[in-house]
Amino acid sequence: MSAVAEDGLCACPECDALYVRHALPPGMKARCTRCGTTLYRAPRRRSDQMLPVVIAALITFIIANTHPIVTLRAQGLVNEATLLASIVSLWREGQEPMAALVFATTWVVPLFDLLTMLFLLLMYRRAVRPPLYTRLLRLLQAIRPWGMIEVLMLGVMVSLIKLAKMADVLPGPGLWAFIALTVLLAVILSYDLRVLWQPSAPRQPETAPLGQPR
Amino acid sequence: MRARAAGLRVCPACQQVCRIPAEAATPPGCPRCGARLHDRKPDSLTRTWAYLIAALILYIPANLLPIMRTESLLGVSDDTILSGVVYFWISGSAGLATLIFTVSIVVPLAKMATLAYLTCRVRWPGQADRHQLGRLYKLVELVGRWSMLDVFVVALMVGMVQFQSLASIKAGAGAIAFGAVVVLSMLAANSFDPRLLWDNDGSPDDDR
Numbered sequence A: 001m002s003a004v005a006e007d008g009l010c011a012c013p014e015c016d017a018l019y020v021r022h023a024l025p026p027g028m029k030a031r032c033t034r035c036g037t038t039l040y041r042a043p044r045r046r047s048d049q050m051l052p053v054v055i056a057a058l059i060t061f062i063i064a065n066t067h068p069i070v071t072l073r074a075q076g077l078v079n080e081a082t083l084l085a086s087i088v089s090l091w092r093e094g095q096e097p098m099a100a101l102v103f104a105t106t107w108v109v110p111l112f113d114l115l116t117m118l119f120l121l122l123m124y125r126r127a128v129r130p131p132l133y134t135r136l137l138r139l140l141q142a143i144r145p146w147g148m149i150e151v152l153m154l155g156v157m158v159s160l161i162k163l164a165k166m167a168d169v170l171p172g173p174g175l176w177a178f179i180a181l182t183v184l185l186a187v188i189l190s191y192d193l194r195v196l197w198q199p200s201a202p203r204q205p206e207t208a209p210l211g212q213p214r
Numbered sequence B: 001m002r003a004r005a006a007g008l009r010v011c012p013a014c015q016q017v018c019r020i021p022a023e024a025a026t027p028p029g030c031p032r033c034g035a036r037l038h039d040r041k042p043d044s045l046t047r048t049w050a051y052l053i054a055a056l057i058l059y060i061p062a063n064l065l066p067i068m069r070t071e072s073l074l075g076v077s078d079d080t081i082l083s084g085v086v087y088f089w090i091s092g093s094a095g096l097a098t099l100i101f102t103v104s105i106v107v108p109l110a111k112m113a114t115l116a117y118l119t120c121r122v123r124w125p126g127q128a129d130r131h132q133l134g135r136l137y138k139l140v141e142l143v144g145r146w147s148m149l150d151v152f153v154v155a156l157m158v159g160m161v162q163f164q165s166l167a168s169i170k171a172g173a174g175a176i177a178f179g180a181v182v183v184l185s186m187l188a189a190n191s192f193d194p195r196l197l198w199d200n201d202g203s204p205d206d207d208r
């Protein structure tokens, strides 16, 4: 005997209050009247409008990782630094766990996020979605909090300020790409993944509320 | 009306509301995504505490051990998190010193203390204002990740400053200990089920 889906209902993940789902106009969100948590929302951007953002983010991801973030000059010596080269240096000097942690949070998870978003958005409008869709969406929700590009960006700024005191610092194309990537990822992260669980065709609004979301 | 009171369970992954058949002994799978449908996150408080204690233990080496070693013609210097803050402060970057002090020292401690406090409020609810507690939990979830800042700064400095004999920077044992503190406290926040805060408020239905 398995569980039965109650499609017309929705429950607050923070306080367990139960509501009836309503169809919302675009850009609106339903909030829990008890604790204020966002229950669900109708996104301002449609799924196909998110596609160019994801593709642009993938391109900036490649640029950010193939071009130096910064070029340092000190007493005639020059050093170009990329994120991956930093991770390799950490690994070589015996800091394998730290290299793995930085690699996972600033490289693997953001790249997985972008590639998975691309796949999910392409499959979203299909009448029959492949079984992989559900599995990837679940996985994406679970590992998304571990992507930390925006924290890395702040880290880049802090280290540049630190380094400016000991060497000549020339920002490279990788730096601008990282800034663009941070902005694009912020847009992608603001797209509520819960939308992707819903069927793509809008359903009829339900009646008989148990409690009115405000 | 509470989902639990209506005999319903919410999928932890896709938030589908599901009716559970009475004869189900083990938690059944979600009809939409297959995730296990537990009533609440299993062993939420025990897991939260396990991660919290591990994070607290590692917080000590994270602050005492050097996170970074700079070797240059002028000699070798070891930096801890606190000495990095002091360096920024005396070199005239008060804003930056405050930022690093906040995300590396205040936030991890405040996060661990808040989670410990929330688990205690679940055990001993008293006259708690649940809206405040819920807001505290959301804040803890939101700011915890920024503590990774110092780990990233060290990683980047290692890659950037490689001038053979002139100057080089190596990561210290404190850095990975600090990274572990951040990861463990994120896992602690993740294990905590905020619905527990609202479960024992005495009222059978909505209070607003």
Ligand SMILES: [Zn+2]
Residues within 6 Å of the ligand: A012, A013, A014, A015, A016, A017, A032, A033, A034, A035, A036, A037
């Ligand atoms: Zn709520």
Ligand SMILES: [Zn+2]
Residues within 6 Å of the ligand: B011, B012, B013, B014, B015, B016, B030, B031, B032, B033, B034, B035
């Ligand atoms: Zn589910």
